[in-house]
Amino acid sequence: SAVISQKPSRDICQRGTSLTIQCQVDSQVTMMFWYRQQPGQSLTLIATANQGSEATYESGFVIDKFPISRPNLTFSTLTVSNMSPEDSSIYLCSVTGVGLDTQYFGPGTRLTVL
């Protein structure tokens, strides 16, 4: 497996502001993903973070709202922009790649928007 960390682990933010979440892996990975999990719900894929190019977004998610960076094979950021209370959720990064049999998740960032 891979060791994955996320920062911050939790935050409480005011509506209209933005928050950037960081995901760091202890080894180089091929794929990095960002998910959202709202209370009592399952995982919803936001986008695939591509190293050196624009992220690939799933239906219903757009770059202006969730800009993503992936400057190298071990690090990615997700920004939640112009937040509203509906963005309150847990945001999880996951990784997969050579030597990994499936996706492994970071510990998540619990976001509350007031």
Next chain:
Amino acid sequence: RKEVEQDPGPFNVPEGATVAFNCTYSNSASQSFFWYRQDCRKEPKLLMSVYSSGNEDGRFTAQLNRASQYISLLIRDSKLSDSATYLCAVNSDNAGNMLTFGGGTRLMVKP
């Protein structure tokens, strides 16, 4: 129809009971299947992969039924610590990197 479906539960069982969950998938071309466990307020963690021949890990047995397009997870001799949400995941791309998750089945094991 959702791509991956699970009964949300909750399944309330006494300690020592045997409990089974199913997960159906719609893409007949799917090749990789997994069960994850998610504790409250934690991230999903891989419990086990599901192989064509089925696989067993201690009290946990996973099976794949390609003809009916479902996977199953059997837990024997349930422990209090088995209480969690169990998510099935099915690969959704040819490379096997993308996963589609079911909604999860909640298990509560009671004394």
